[in-house]
Amino acid sequence: MKEVYSIKEAINKIEHYCAYQERCHEEVVSKLRTMKLDSSEIDEIIIHLISSNFLNESRFACSFTRGKHRIKHWGKIRIVNELKFRKITTYNINLALKEIPPEEYLDTFHSFAERQWEAIRESDALKKKKKFCDFLLRKGFESNLVYEKMKEMESSE
Template structure:
């Protein structure tokens, strides 16, 4: 990467960076820091990007939530934690969670849970339960959903 960028070059480069995929403010700022710009130049570019609609935190949060749920099958807890990690506001996090319908959320949860239950090759039922619960909790699904589902699946397999 080139050492020193003019504001114009940096702006062009960061426009492409933002146009390629939705970005949060923090990703863009760290990219600009890596281009060795000072904080005044970074602020100037960020204001321009927001004004030109290249950077939109609400749009990022919604697209992030949809994508992580539909593609990676993450639950709400994991999505919320990842958005908080990216310093997204509570307002935008709540907006993003509305992108996933309750029907879609429960359908994803049940299909993922049933598929995973079938793949666990563990004869000890306690170990199987633990592996199953750990997996779904890591994915960010609510513990009450996970524990109800494990009871259902165990009663079905007896």
């Protein structure tokens, strides 16, 4: 990577970076910092990206939420925490959570939880339950859902 970029070169490079995949402001700013641009140049480029619709925080949050839920099977808690970590506003987080229909969320949770229960090879019932709950909680599912599902799986054995 070269050391110094003109504004025009930086804009071309960062437009490509944003067009390739949805990005949040935080990712773009840190990428621009690695290009050794000063803060006034970074501000100018961010304004250009937003006005040209290369950068849109709401669109990023919605896309991120759909992808993490459908592909990685993350629960809402983990998604919210990851969005907060990326400095996404509460308004955009709430907007993004509406991208997951409640029926789809529960279907994903139940099928994922059942697969997980079957996959745990543990003869000690207590250890199996702990592994099951820990895994689903790490994935960001709500504790009430996890514990209800554990009771259901335990009674079906």
